[in-house]
Amino acid sequence: MNEVIELLQSHRSIRKFTDQKIPRDLFLELIRAGQSAATSNHVQAYSIIHVRNQANREKIAELAGGQKYIADCSDFLVFCGDMKRPTDSAERAGADVIRGMTEQFLVASVDTALMAQNVVIAAESAGLGICYIGGIRNNPAEISELLKLPEHVFPVFGLCLGYPDQDPNVKPRLPVESILKEDYYREDEAMVDGFDETMRDYYGQRTGGTKDTNWSKQLSPLFNAKLRPHMREFLVKRGFELK
Amino acid sequence: MNEVIELLQSHRSIRKFTDQKIPRDLFLELIRAGQSAATSNHVQAYSIIHVRNQANREKIAELAGGQKYIADCSDFLVFCGDMKRPTDSAERAGADVIRGMTEQFLVASVDTALMAQNVVIAAESAGLGICYIGGIRNNPAEISELLKLPEHVFPVFGLCLGYPDQDPNVKPRLPVESILKEDYYREDEAMVDGFDETMRDYYGQRTGGTKDTNWSKQLSPLFNAKLRPHMREFLVKRGFELK
Known part of the structure; x- marks a missing residue:
């Protein structure tokens, strides 16, 4: 390398x-x-x-x-x-x-x-x-x-x-095998489960064991609500009608 | 450097x-x-x-x-x-x-x-x-x-x-002063005119003087038509309604 x-x-x-x-x-x-x-x-x-x-x-x-x-x-x-x-x-x-x-x-x-x-x-x-x-x-x-x-x-x-x-x-990333797919898109749920464990360990160590969470849980509030719902109207006003 | x-x-x-x-x-x-x-x-x-x-x-x-x-x-x-x-x-x-x-x-x-x-x-x-x-x-x-x-x-x-x-x-780029703006957006038409000359020279040299064009002219066909007009409908079909 x-x-x-x-x-x-x-x-x-x-x-x-x-x-x-x-x-x-x-x-x-x-x-x-x-x-x-x-x-x-x-x-x-x-x-x-x-x-x-x-x-x-x-x-x-x-x-x-x-x-x-x-x-x-x-x-x-x-x-x-x-x-x-x-x-x-x-x-x-x-x-x-x-x-x-x-x-x-x-x-x-x-x-x-x-x-x-x-x-x-x-x-x-x-x-x-x-x-x-x-x-x-x-x-x-x-x-x-x-x-x-x-x-x-x-x-x-x-x-x-x-x-x-x-x-x-350095913060861990998804396994390379999950984001790199040969020829066709393939589901990678099992690899995400493994990554959830990696992130649980990472958060646990960083907080002395007080933070019990993982990747999927951390993402939940982000997708549980409309993410920056003003963006479309803002862009249209700036001249990006997204036609 | x-x-x-x-x-x-x-x-x-x-x-x-x-x-x-x-x-x-x-x-x-x-x-x-x-x-x-x-x-x-x-x-x-x-x-x-x-x-x-x-x-x-x-x-x-x-x-x-x-x-x-x-x-x-x-x-x-x-x-x-x-x-x-x-x-x-x-x-x-x-x-x-x-x-x-x-x-x-x-x-x-x-x-x-x-x-x-x-x-x-x-x-x-x-x-x-x-x-x-x-x-x-x-x-x-x-x-x-x-x-x-x-x-x-x-x-x-x-x-x-x-x-x-x-x-x-290496292909020339816009002058750094045109893309880097201090505190507020400022128009940079004069700098683009200068860059048009740079690109005219570049294309002229590359083609032995047979190509008389510049940056602005090269961009014209790109914006003179609807650029990839299928993109919005394609994205909507993929589940990106762009709400």
Whole structure:
């Protein structure tokens, strides 16, 4: 196993950072590394808002459900799917542009995620820690307003970057045999049962035996309610009708 | 700039592969590296179909618009968003599960993309070349049938992996100043104009001056028509009503 693969396999989220700031040169190299990721038809359907205004960082920390490290980390980024730039550019080049397709929403989301993951790997290779913030989708309209996002641009997730001030364990993942399927999709209930045991041990050890739960139980509240039910209406208002 | 960042910044798609096969041990390390990526609330909402059946690879190559390297590369993978496993597991744990939310579709798409990009970085670190195949969304229903995907599982993209038999240049990207915005979204039309010139030079050089185009013009046919207009109906049929 080479060092890059070792680096990738040692990922864990960091939620506590030292006061050290990321040098500007390094920061820009991370973003360039992000841009080097593959992009669907070269559309590069993303923009990053680098939130430097401290009051806005504190507001976002609150809107994301009280995630203090958004305000405390060295640099906080909001990764946005951006279909405005490519469609506006095509329009200026003479195209009779159609917007709001489901496929465009998917392309922008995937392009953004590939780019962000490159930023993350670059950051971790330089000794930084990261934490993705899906919680910005708790209040996407407020955050879009705060960041003055125009139509056809939407926040996908946030990202905290900084020097780690904690050293958490790597969290277990599903057995490779369950997610990797040969030729056809196959059910993997028995492997999930095994993974539930793995996670029961993990939570038990982490809490000194006080937390009796497993993977399936942990997921229950997430699917027992409408997950972020405002998302569809929010996206439609941003110009993604999901046609 | 460290070696990992250099590796990330040197990415280009590979569409011609040697006959050399990827050793099984390395292949599994790539998938494990993929699984190590961050995942929203630990849902791991993805499955990979490793298409080894040669007849199916040839069918997919055709369904994706005649992309021969799907049949020729060492290993071809279809990355699927998988909300079946986490929601079924939560249901078995007693949850009264709600499916089909727009947010669930977004979580699965992002989880899948982060995981895939880790596989890609791991592969490139081992001297392999890759090519993402968005073209599998040209005919997602046929491909889902071929791979026996159940409800709540959908193909996001394919990935060709193998040893490169070509050495293409790195394709230019938008200026970092256009995609990285300080505190608020700002228009970047002038920077796009500059990038159009960069891409005009790039296409001119690549074709010995015979191709007079630029970024905006290249995007025009993509947005001048309904991009993959079947996607919404396809997703609804797979159980993603995008509520």
